[in-house]
Amino acid sequence: MNQITPLDEGFSARAFARRVALKGKESLDRDHGDHLLNPELDALISANPLRDAAVLVPIVDRGDEAGVILTLRNANMRKHSGQVAFPGGAIDPEDDFQPEKAALREAHEEIGLEGRHVEVIGRLPRYLTTTGYSITPVLGLVKPPFDLAPNPDEVADVFEVPLSFLMNPENHRRESRVWQDKERFYYTMPFGDRFIWGVTAGIIRTLYERLYS
Template structure:
């Protein structure tokens, strides 16, 4: 039996403080990436040895991927770790982002960066449970279609956890 070694990763779950119209910043990964290409994702990636913490890694990755200046970001906690089928153990770092930032996608990693209303994402009516056969196993996952964008997999799973923790 082979043992799957997981890589430690961190993502920023950036909630923009726009009062009653709070939003969540998401990205669309470029099609050229090896893993999860073309998918909607939070800014984030592998925790490097020089990162002091998952928070440091998430902030570094958000700066690298979408130029989100850490001066606008206040990490407020962690959501439960999320193990992916591709071998990553992800620590989601929940953060409040103050308005006034400027975002520019890094074209090597991010095709698009956009905001989705928090109210939409935290409404259970917008959460669909689906399943698919993958490597001989039935995998269950959430989807949250938003306009022409299809939020699913790890990203939808982390958003669902946020919903269950704070809104359910």
């Protein structure tokens, strides 16, 4: 059985990579998503075909304290407008239907992050959404220095959050609201004036449960 040793403690990018390596591909076939907090959504999610998508979870090597790159989506986007998100999008034929290629392409298109700065080290289980997507989160280590150039048509802002903040369960709030006459549960992770919730918070929670809980 894999064990986390004292060398894997802390929140550096390399300690993160060590945890990913120890976990390997275990349980990658287990789906995560809105339906796990809300079992009644199973029927809604399975009613229509899901489109494959990928996001990059960029872990920036900042020494002892890694950062996580997040974006604020443009307010005019058709879906999830104005929300905090990982760079990503649909997996296209040009990606050879590979999540890693799609995640790196989207990160370059959305925030100008060049693939030569990213070391892909693994995946998370797929995350299913009520908006019709099956999302594969791709884990990547980002090595500074690098320049970012957000695409203003898609991204209003780019910022980093300390990995230690996101992996602290005390910062994970389980909240709910009424949607289609039913109470729906979801996670939120407020960070300063940034409100992380929905799919992004769900993926972060999956990362925590898989590697740190």
